[in-house]
Amino acid sequence: MDLDARKLGILKAIIDEYIMSASPVGSRAISKHEEFNLSSATIRNEMADLEELGYLEQPHTSAGRVPSDKAYRLYVDQMMQKAALTDGEIKIIRAHMSAKLDEVESVMKQTAQALSAVTNYTAMVMPPMLASNRLRHIQLVPLREGRALVIIVTTAGFARDAVIRVPEDMRTGELERISHVLTERFYDCRMDQIGERIAREMSGEIFERRSFLCSVIEAIEKKMGPDSPNVQLSGATNMLHYPEYADMNKAKSFLAAVEGRSMLYEMLKRASKLEFTITIGNENPDEMFKDCSIVTATYQIGEEPLGSFGIIGPTRMNYGKVISVLEYMRRSLSEMLTNDLDE
Amino acid sequence: MDLDARKLGILKAIIDEYIMSASPVGSRAISKHEEFNLSSATIRNEMADLEELGYLEQPHTSAGRVPSDKAYRLYVDQMMQKAALTDGEIKIIRAHMSAKLDEVESVMKQTAQALSAVTNYTAMVMPPMLASNRLRHIQLVPLREGRALVIIVTTAGFARDAVIRVPEDMRTGELERISHVLTERFYDCRMDQIGERIAREMSGEIFERRSFLCSVIEAIEKKMGPDSPNVQLSGATNMLHYPEYADMNKAKSFLAAVEGRSMLYEMLKRASKLEFTITIGNENPDEMFKDCSIVTATYQIGEEPLGSFGIIGPTRMNYGKVISVLEYMRRSLSEMLTNDLDE
DNA sequence: TATTAGCACTCTGTTTTATTGAGTGCTAAC
DNA sequence: GTTAGCACTCAATAAAACAGAGTGCTAATA
Structure with a gap:
């Protein structure tokens, strides 16, 4: 048989x-x-x-x-056959994405909202991983005594900042000078290689402000690393519409699992190696999502994959539609990040 | 009688x-x-x-x-009598707040988590409003052709960035120069007065880059305004434990109302004028929260109120405990923002 | 040999009916 | 002013009855 x-x-x-x-x-x-x-x-x-x-x-x-x-x-x-997006669905997405988005944060948020609005499932979007970006600018800004803000900007236009300690005797001019030196020296260096290069190139030289510089670099590295898991989530409550979650306890545990973004972050990180992934029920390593399916896609700037996003729904999900939506979104998000981040 | x-x-x-x-x-x-x-x-x-x-x-x-x-x-x-915090509760808060917090974002997030963990209600934290902050630094960083990133830093160490358009013919050196001019000119100016001052002081002068400067200022103003509503939320699912929300529909509508942060943002903004507020059931203007109580407090740097945070629970809430928790948090958050944002 | 009509059986979900128990308002006595 | 006592109300729970969708199996059919 x-x-x-x-x-x-x-x-x-x-x-x-x-x-x-x-x-x-x-x-x-x-x-x-x-x-x-x-x-x-x-x-x-x-x-x-x-x-x-x-x-x-x-x-x-x-x-x-x-x-x-x-x-x-x-x-x-x-x-399965893919289900092309309807005009209405495209309109919904456009409505979310055409607002003036001049900040990565809000792009991520709008993307998540558009996804959940169009699919009626739960959407998640992982912020860009900057490891593969290249450094464009480093700026140290003095704050109150003993503190400064270090700001890092990457080629793709992403910025990160962190408060660091500064030796009490350091003057503003010096911070400005260090900003310049660091920017010049590491300009166009891959973010995930800065640490390494510092170790190599600076080991021989003698810097007056050695330990300070180290703390700056350390702060930068931390920011670039496993990008602090602020995954954007949207439409978690959509799940409550589905009979699968009519049971209060199931609903509760789903929402709780999803609220503490960390599981989602892990999933998205894993998924960011492939352009698309579809994970069905049992295939999911997390016990929590054994009766969910998860579909993800990656977005990128130019050729470099930056991060991933996806939707979670019951295994009984409209796969055809979801996949089409993700394909569409992948294109429009990547385009947006490459060209249009400002209007 | x-x-x-x-x-x-x-x-x-x-x-x-x-x-x-x-x-x-x-x-x-x-x-x-x-x-x-x-x-x-x-x-x-x-x-x-x-x-x-x-x-x-x-x-x-x-x-x-x-x-x-x-x-x-x-x-x-x-x-009502206030209920002092137990050692256990203080420990929970410390556990959240003592992690290395070098970014405002994560302070807000940890605060929300601590609040919801300790009270078992839903916590919300509004990010700092920068209107009353003073400008410390403006930096323009060139990106790909025709785009630059404008970064603003305030005295308190908060940074905001936005992508803006740049005239094609502008060279890097010029952006650097403009950064300096703007920083110098508006140093220590209240963020919400920059627009006004620009209108006044620059109206007479003739700047070669007039329209460009305007767009920079515009981007800055937008960032400082009603600070993009990314209210931190934590413990929304806590509500599901209470019999008040045993009914699926009630739970659903509560969660949906809370998920779209905007109502919370409005509430917190209104509340940010008073050190503490307690709003009980019907007193709440939002139909959605007629059977909730909301308790809020403000946090500040030095004397300047920056924003507010609070918790939402059933009207049958443990007011005594909640108030003590908020008092404690108000102190520790304000302190943290004033002194310790880096360790 | 593959298909189909027919039928007894199974199991859930819903409706109906009884039953229990906590709590009240009222009255009359203390 | 306080209290014991009692009849009454109403939700919640349990038990019973019923309807309906669907199955597996058997025997007839093409």
Whole structure:
């Protein structure tokens, strides 16, 4: 017994149906599909086979069948067709993205909102990882006594800042001078190589302000590292609309898991190595998301991947639509970051 | 019939009891309090009076009584005692606040988390409004052709950035020069007065780069204005633990209201004029929060109020504890921003 | 041999009905 | 002014009855 064309067709019909209705689908519902022209009894036999093969599951004896994770996997790999965006959906996205966005933070936020508004699932967006960016400018700004703000700007226009200590006897002019020296020396250096280069190039030389410089570099490195997990989240409550989360406890634990961004951050980081990922139910390493599916995409400036974003929904998710939305968003986000960040 | 001492005592007992139990309190429960030494029948009479006076309500005949908003108001104004923080609670706060916090963003986030962890309600923290800050530094950093990043630093060490357009023919040196001129000219000027001063002082002079300068100032002003509403939120799901939100729909609408930060932002902005505010149920202008109470406090650097934060919970909230927590937090946050933003 | 009609059976979800128990208001006695 | 006593109310829970969707199996059919 193997998966012939008919079984495949029936399985697809069941999955499509279940994605729509969220309730177990019975043989009669499928037998009504004209393309098959089979009685419910025949469908029942086929369904029994599909169950044996592991593609369907029965919540209890006299309910219809529900697709298994294995079935969804097959579905996204071979059967599903992408659903092009409707005009309405494009409009929604545009509405979010066309506002004057002059700050990375708000681009991330709007992206998340657009995604969740269009898909009705939960959206997450990871801020850009700056490791692959190149340094454009370093500026030290004196604050009250003993403190200064160090600001780093990358080629792509991202800025980070941190408060650092400054030796009491240092004058403003000197901070200005150091800013210049550092900018010049590390101009166009990859952010994740600054630490290394400092170790190499400065080891021989003698700097009056050695320890201070080290603390500056340290602060910079910290900011560039695993970019402080402020993942943008939007539409977490969308999940409450779905019958999968009608149970209070399930809803509670989902929301709690998602609220403490860290799991999402890990997921997105993992996913940022591939242009797209689809993770279905069990395939998810986090126990918490065993009955969710997660679809992600990466965004980039030019050729450099910068970060990733994605949506979380029930395994019974409208994969075709979601994938199209992410493809669209990936393009428009990358474009936006490359060209338009200011109008 | 008026509120004599006995009625007051009984009312307080009822409120305290209800805050603990969340279920309507009956006459028998109160009659057991030793301090009164009254039978349940007497209590019943008093309760009937209190109901007539508008301090108690009955969900239905044959249930106990529930305090009205009016009762809570009286409670917080006159009867409630503050509950000092326990060692455990202080430890929780310290754990959040003592991490290396070198960025305002993360201070806000940690504050929100500490608040929600300690109170078990929902916490919100508004980022600093920079209007009353003074300018410390302006820096223009050239990016790809035609774009630059403008960075503003205030005395208190807050930085903001925005991408702006630059005339194609402008050279790096010129941007550097303009940075210096602007910094010098507006050094120590209140952020919310820069626009005004520009209008006044520059109207006479002729600058080669007039329109460009205007766009720089415009970008600055926008950043300083109603500080882009990225209110930090934490513990929204805490509410789901309370029987008040056992109903899915209530939970859903609360979470949705809170997710779109904007209402919270408005609340916090309004509240930022007073050191503390307590808003109970109906007193809240937002329909959405008619059965919540909101307690807020402001934080500051030196004498200047910078922003506010607070917690949202059911009207049946542990006011005494919450107020103590906010007082504590107000001090430690203000201190932190004034002195320690770097270790 | 593959398909189908028919039928008994299973199991959930909903509605209906009883039952319990906490709490009240009122009256009459203290 | 206080209290014991009692009838009454009402929500919440449990138990019972019922409806309906769906299945698996068997025997007939093409």
